[in-house]
Amino acid sequence: xxxxxxxxxxxxxxxxxxxxxxxxxxxxxxxxxxxxxxxxxxxxxxxxxxxxxxxxxxxxxxxxxxxxxxxxxxxxxxxxxxxxxxxxxxxxxxxxxxxxxxxxxxxxxxxxxxxxxxxxxxxxxxxxxxxxxxxxxxxxxxxxxxxxxxxxxxxxxxxxxxxxxxxxxxxxxxxxxxxxxxxxxxxxxxxxxxxxxxxxxxxxxxxxxxxxxxxxxxxxxxxxxxxxxxxxxxxxxxxxxxxxxxxxxxxxxxxxxxxxxxxxxxxxxxxxxxxxxxxxxxxxxxxxxxxxxxxxxxxxxxxxxxxxxxxxxxxxxxxxxxxxxxxxxxxxxxxxxxxxxxxxxxxxxxxxxxxxxxxxxxxxxxxxxxxxxxxxxxxxxxxxxxxxxxxxxxxxxxxxxxxxxxxxxxxxxxxxxxxxxxxxxxxxxxxxxxxxxxxxxxxxxxxxxxxxxxxxxxxxxxxxxxxxxxxxxxxxxxxxxxxxxxxxxxxxxxxxxxxxxxxxxxxxxxxxxxxxxxxxxxxxxxxxxxxxxxxxxxxxxxxxxxxxxxxxxxxxxxxxxxxxxxxxxxxxxxxxxxxxxxxxxxxxxxxxxxxxxxxxxxxxxxxxxxxxxxxxxxxxxxxxxxxxxxxxxxxxxxxxxxxxxxxxxxxxxxxxxxxxxxxxxxxxxxxxxxxxxxxxxxxxxxxxxxxxxxxxxxxxxxxxxxxxxxxxxxxxxxxxxxxxxxxxxxxxxxxxxxxxx
Amino acid sequence: xxxxxxxxxxxxxxxxxxxxxxxxxxxxxxxxxxxxxxxxxxxxxxxxxxxxxxxxxxxxxxxxxxxxxxxxxxxxxxxxxxxxxxxxxxxxxxxxxxxxxxxxxxxxxxxxxxxxxxxxxxxxxxxxxxxxxxxxxxxxxxxxxxxxxxxxxxxx
Numbered sequence: 001x002x003x004x005x006x007x008x009x010x011x012x013x014x015x016x017x018x019x020x021x022x023x024x025x026x027x028x029x030x031x032x033x034x035x036x037x038x039x040x041x042x043x044x045x046x047x048x049x050x051x052x053x054x055x056x057x058x059x060x061x062x063x064x065x066x067x068x069x070x071x072x073x074x075x076x077x078x079x080x081x082x083x084x085x086x087x088x089x090x091x092x093x094x095x096x097x098x099x100x101x102x103x104x105x106x107x108x109x110x111x112x113x114x115x116x117x118x119x120x121x122x123x124x125x126x127x128x129x130x131x132x133x134x135x136x137x138x139x140x141x142x143x144x145x146x147x148x149x150x151x152x153x154x155x156x157x158x159x160x161x162x163x164x165x166x167x168x169x170x171x172x173x174x175x176x177x178x179x180x181x182x183x184x185x186x187x188x189x190x191x192x193x194x195x196x197x198x199x200x201x202x203x204x205x206x207x208x209x210x211x212x213x214x215x216x217x218x219x220x221x222x223x224x225x226x227x228x229x230x231x232x233x234x235x236x237x238x239x240x241x242x243x244x245x246x247x248x249x250x251x252x253x254x255x256x257x258x259x260x261x262x263x264x265x266x267x268x269x270x271x272x273x274x275x276x277x278x279x280x281x282x283x284x285x286x287x288x289x290x291x292x293x294x295x296x297x298x299x300x301x302x303x304x305x306x307x308x309x310x311x312x313x314x315x316x317x318x319x320x321x322x323x324x325x326x327x328x329x330x331x332x333x334x335x336x337x338x339x340x341x342x343x344x345x346x347x348x349x350x351x352x353x354x355x356x357x358x359x360x361x362x363x364x365x366x367x368x369x370x371x372x373x374x375x376x377x378x379x380x381x382x383x384x385x386x387x388x389x390x391x392x393x394x395x396x397x398x399x400x401x402x403x404x405x406x407x408x409x410x411x412x413x414x415x416x417x418x419x420x421x422x423x424x425x426x427x428x429x430x431x432x433x434x435x436x437x438x439x440x441x442x443x444x445x446x447x448x449x450x451x452x453x454x455x456x457x458x459x460x461x462x463x464x465x466x467x468x469x470x471x472x473x474x475x476x477x478x479x480x481x482x483x484x485x486x487x488x489x490x491x492x493x494x495x496x497x498x499x500x501x502x503x504x505x506x507x508x509x510x511x512x513x514x515x516x517x518x519x520x521x522x523x524x525x526x527x528x529x530x531x532x533x534x535x536x537x538x539x540x541x542x543x544x545x546x547x548x549x550x551x552x553x554x555x556x557x558x559x560x561x562x563x564x565x566x567x568x569x570x571x572x573x574x575x576x577x578x579x580x581x582x583x584x585x586x587x588x589x590x591x592x593x594x595x596x597x598x599x600x601x602x603x604x605x606x607x608x609x610x611x612x613x614x615x616x617x618x619x620x621x622x623x624x625x626x627x628x629x630x631x632x633x634x635x636x637x638x639x640x641x642x643x644x645x646x647x648x649x650x651x652x653x654x655x656x657x658x659x660x661x662x663x664x665x666x667x668x669x670x671x672x673x674x675x676x677x678x679x680x681x682x683x684x685x686x687x688x689x690x691x692x693x694x695x696x697x698x699x700x701x702x703x704x705x706x707x708x709x710x711x712x713x714x715x716x717x718x719x720x721x722x723x724x725x726x727x728x729x730x731x732x733x734x735x736x737x738x739x740x741x
Numbered sequence: 742x743x744x745x746x747x748x749x750x751x752x753x754x755x756x757x758x759x760x761x762x763x764x765x766x767x768x769x770x771x772x773x774x775x776x777x778x779x780x781x782x783x784x785x786x787x788x789x790x791x792x793x794x795x796x797x798x799x800x801x802x803x804x805x806x807x808x809x810x811x812x813x814x815x816x817x818x819x820x821x822x823x824x825x826x827x828x829x830x831x832x833x834x835x836x837x838x839x840x841x842x843x844x845x846x847x848x849x850x851x852x853x854x855x856x857x858x859x860x861x862x863x864x865x866x867x868x869x870x871x872x873x874x875x876x877x878x879x880x881x882x883x884x885x886x887x888x889x890x891x892x893x894x895x896x897x
Contacts, residue, residue, distance in 0.1 A: 024835035026860035030787050031827045032871055035891055037780035045761070438765060578753045593761035595754065596781060 183214025208240020
């Protein structure tokens with residue numbers, strides 16, 4: 001109890017109530033301020049947990065695509081793996097638009113009588129757009145016929161827009177700018193409620209990331225598109241890094257569409273793929289304020305960006321297909337163009353995003369060097385090298401000979417094209433994926449895996465060069481919904497409130513009038529937050545974050561035990577608190593204040609402050625059902641790479657049936673085993689398959705498979721049990737239960 | 742004597758707390774974070790205590806505090822138990838001292854009056870936050886419940 005001197009006598013011994021009152025007040029103030037500071041700390045590291053896991057997820061995806069792309073460039077044509085990977089990179093159509101119009105034709109789709117959702121009649125009117133908002137508020141779903149019709153019209157409109165919108169706040173119109181919405185319809189409705197719907201007097205600009213994560217992405221898109229159609233000069237859209245079909249596979253949009261539109265979902269997604277590629281890249285307001293989704297780099301050039309063929313960049317994660325003058329292929333579903341990918345060494349280098357390792361680490365995030373996996377790949381390459389060389393020689397159609405060493409490219413039209421393409425691609429990638437940092441300079445954004453980190457000096461230089469005064473961007477979740485940096489020259493704007501969990505953050509939108517001074521309005525959606533006090537909502541978010549963190553810890557169990565053993569020379573199974581923290585950080589690389597969080601993560605502490613780490617893992621005791629026969633390290637891999645695994649399965653499931661064949665399942669694991677540097681036997685894979693495919697009909701239900709390996713941790717199971725037993729109303733500050741499941 | 746190991750341990754603990762706020766990885770933290778760091782180490786300084794501490798360690802009004810100065814000063818604080826935690830009992834008595842009518846709870850107006858006029862007064866923002874945090878659905882501050890739920894056991 002602190003210093004051991006009890007002060008209880010203070011309040012009674014002193015004469016004069018006034019003195020007592022003052023002392024009491026000071027005490028309470030001291031106590032409360034301490035409490036607030038502690039809460040703030042917890043809120044911060046909770047934030048840090050979510051963010052680092054989110055970003056490492058993005059990074060994992062990009063790394064994976066790099067890897068697959070590299071394999072693509074190096075596998076022999078005959079191998080099975082190549083066929084599998086070529087599924088993944090199916091963006092190869094060289095169709096004419098007429099063929100597409102036929103494919104997307106909605107006219108044969110009948111709307112049944114029982115359909116109770118909104119009916120759309122084109123040309124679209126304001127009343128219909130408003131009606132759509134109402135319908136979605138009432139949880140209606142728009143029929144696929146109207147969806148396709150609306151999307152086709154959107155596509156037509158977008159194609160005539162420039163890469164960079166240029167708008168003005170003339171006639172003293174204030175423009176409203178919104179950041180990431182991420183499928184959270186409630187936030188969009190809240191913005192419309194507070195600010196009014198788009199109209200001639202109320203122009204809007206939406207700054208990307210309309211989809212993924214939230215559950216109403218398609219509804220948000222339909223609303224934004226219909227207003228854009230109705231008010232073409234007053235509603236503007238910028239592309240975000242999530243307006244990208246490959247990212248959508250991982251982060252939920254693809255799944256949402258296929259679930260809501262079982263029959264026509266695939267077509268809708270294909271059309272959206274085109275629409276996303278046609279979204280403008282940025283907007284300039286009054287020639288002074290630049291609005292774009294991610295940010296800039298030290299090479300960003302608005303001139304270059306305004307000239308690119310933006311629709312060639314369907315996904316920022318895969319470089320664009322090269323335009324072949326002599327190509328005669330026109331099939332819709334041809335495999336990856338061998339000539340493009342196999343022949344050109346420049347593309348091979350590009351495929352691995354090989355930037356040099358930066359010298360300075362950014363605030364705690366770990367630099368996972370992309371050089372790591374190129375070591376593994378070399379193994380594959382060496383074996384196939386002769387084969388590859390032979391193939392490359394025969395695949396040249398442009399007739400240019402190229403030196404085999406990676407020297408300077410010959411100045412042929414081909415290499416100029418590919419240089420240009422590479423440069424353009426980098427411009428777009430930087431625009432969509434970059435984040436600001438406090439340090440000067442510009443370095444690759446290795447946390448996310450794409451784009452850059454750019455510093456205040458780069459902002460200064462960029463603004464001067466282009467004669468601008470402010471950059472408004474989104475892309476990063478901020479606790480208050482917005483945040484200034486770089487001497488108030490960069491404003492981050494985020495419009496998805498409660499993004500990580502209920503109570504985690506506010507959303508905000510910006511109003512900009514002719515004076516070009518941004519005015520922020522904040523809000524926080526959901527009925528739930530009103531019922532929670534500040535401490536309850538922090539506690540809740542924290543619990544979610546800790547749950548996620550515990551899963552991650554469990555998924556790295558083997559590595560952690562190794563790390564602990566290094567500190568435990570006598571093999572007593574014990575480590576000191578400091579060593580525990582050091583070991584955990586050395587494995588997890590999350591830059592978290594482990595010592596401070598120790599109380600939340602470890603309860604089995606011994607009396608002298610050491611941690612029994614075997615006991616600790618028992619405490620974490622995360623398990624899935626029926627997994628005892630599965631090899632422990634395989635299980636860990638599965639937990640660690642859950643999202644990636646699911647993404648790949650969904651890609652492999654080419655007809656979007658929700659099932660993949662045993663063979664594809666097996667091939668996927670073999671691929672992963674190379675990527676993850678793991679030994680995985682056919683037997684182990686069969687064991688995995690057996691867990692799910694109980695009727696042995698040769699196919700595996702993806703959802704069921706992922707569900708079987710969902711982690712539930714012991715704590716939440718215990719607490720849930722206890723609460724049921726005690727029949728108490730949930731006191732959110734006491735229970736570990738996560739009501740969001 | 743375990744003194745040497747103990748002080749090494751204390752140093753590590755202080756370092757860990759400091760590092761969490763060292764955003765640029767250059768052994769400095771913003772002076773405005775010092776309060777939070779000290780609190781996170783389980784100490785309960787008053788505002789005056791904080792000002793005095795900062796005056797001793799700040800780098801000549803740069804707004805930054807370097808680890809070199811912070812470490813020894815903080816070590817002293819911890820070893821001498823300078824800003825001890827407030828026990829639940831004491832806290833309860835403090836609340837009781839303010840509850841003149843002995844009704845076992847405080848009204849928001851009562852608490853506001855004391856917190857914003859006495860001792861080291863709260864700002865309006867701090868006051869609003871405190872009321873949101875402590876008042877129950879009857880808009881009363883039942884301090885006995887509050888105290889037991891909100892007292893955080895300091896880390897070892």
